[in-house]
Amino acid sequence: DTAVSQTPKYLVTQMGNDKSIKCEQNLGHDTMYWYKQDSKKFLKIMFSYNNKELIINETVPNRFSPKSPDKAHLNLHINSLELGDSAVYFCASRSLGQGDSPLHFGNGTRLTVT
Amino acid sequence: DAKTTQPPSMDCAEGRAANLPCNHSTISGNEYVYWYRQIHSQGPQYIIHGLKNNETNEMASLIITEDRKSSTLILPHATLRDTAVYYCIVRRPTNAGKSTFGDGTTLTVKP
Numbered sequence: 001d002t003a004v005s006q007t008p009k010y011l012v013t014q015m016g017n018d019k020s021i022k023c024e025q026n027l028g029h030d031t032m033y034w035y036k037q038d039s040k041k042f043l044k045i046m047f048s049y050n051n052k053e054l055i056i057n058e059t060v061p062n063r064f065s066p067k068s069p070d071k072a073h074l075n076l077h078i079n080s081l082e083l084g085d086s087a088v089y090f091c092a093s094r095s096l097g098q099g100d101s102p103l104h105f106g107n108g109t110r111l112t113v114t
Numbered sequence: 115d116a117k118t119t120q121p122p123s124m125d126c127a128e129g130r131a132a133n134l135p136c137n138h139s140t141i142s143g144n145e146y147v148y149w150y151r152q153i154h155s156q157g158p159q160y161i162i163h164g165l166k167n168n169e170t171n172e173m174a175s176l177i178i179t180e181d182r183k184s185s186t187l188i189l190p191h192a193t194l195r196d197t198a199v200y201y202c203i204v205r206r207p208t209n210a211g212k213s214t215f216g217d218g219t220t221l222t223v224k225p
Contacts, residue, residue, distance in 0.1 A: 004157070035215075041199070043158070043215035090157050102148060105157030 003027050006091050006106040013081055014114055021076045021109045023091030031055075031096040032074035033103070034066060037088045049074055050096055078111075086113045118202045123220045126196075132189040134219050136202030139183040145206050147178060149187045150215075151198040158201065158215070161187065192223045 004025045013019050025032060033056075034046040048056035049068040063079045074093075078085060091106040119137040126132040138147065148163040162169055162176045164185075169176040175188040189196055201218040 042217070043201075045214075092157075102160035102163060103150070103158070104160065107157045108155075 004091055004093055004104050004106040006089075006109050008109060009107070010110050010112075012112045012114065015081055015083060017081050018077070018079045019081060019111070020078070021089055021091075021111070023074045023076070023106060025072055025091075025093040025104070027093060027095075027104060029093035029095045029101075029104070030071055031094050032068065032071075033092040033094075034074065034076050035090040035092060035105075037090060037108070039087070043090070047074075047076075081111075081113045083113050086111055117214075118204055118216055120200070120202055120216065120219045122217060123222070125222050125224055126189075126192045128194060128223055128225050129191055132187075132192040132196065132221055132223070134187040134189075134200050134202075134221060135184065136187070137184045138202070138204045141182050141204050142206070145204045147176065147182075147185050148203045148205060149174070149176065150201045150203065151196075151221075152201070152218070153195075153198040161200075192221075194223050194225065197221060197223045 007022050031050045033048045035043050036046050037043045046058055046060050047066045051071055052068045065077045068074045088108045088110050090108045092103045094103050095101045146163050146165050149161040150158040151161055152158045162171055162174050164176045164178055166178055166182055178185045199218040199220050201215050
């Protein structure tokens with residue numbers, strides 16, 4: 001009965017490859033996010049989708065492309081992976097319509113690019 | 115969203131109350147104060163939030179000063195499992211969630 005689940009938990013790949021991370025939430029939330037946490041532990045928002053529509057797109061390279069097939073899913077595809085993409089990626093969700101609803105996070109995907 | 119300032123680290127003895135401060139002097143009237151924590155290798159976990167009144171739940175208490183420029187998260191009886199990084203965030207309820215997580219406070223609970 002996991003609320004926000006991400007797969008895979010670990011991802012090790014070589015530079016130049018293309019990879020995807022999947023996220024699903026069963027909380028009925030209408031808004032989902034991707035955050036990146038680098039080696040310095042700073043959590044930075046990357047994208048936000050509300051009802052499958054992109055509403056936040058921070059300064060993220062075009063190699064990163066989020067896709068939301070429905071309200072419960074937000075996947076992250078990364079093309080031409082670089083060493084600097086190594087980080088932990090967290091998916092989160094909340095109900096925007098409820099105003100002060102908190103964020104619910106997944107347990108992260110640790111991406112290592114070699 | 116208003117910026118927050120937290121001490122980088124704190125220690126607390128097991129069984130004692132842990133009081134984690136947060137300054138948010140530029141907070142505006144409709145911004146909520148949220149607290150999250152991140153235990154090593156896990157995703158951030160929501161703890162509590164409030165607007166201006168003090169709040170309490172099964173995890174913690176939140177004390178917000180009358181001028182709302184600062185707040186304190188209180189873990190009444192800290193355990194070793196409460197060792198984590200604690201983040202204080204201020205956000206407008208209509209904001210789509212562009213929550214900025216600062217450096218947080220690393221709380222170490224010691225036996």
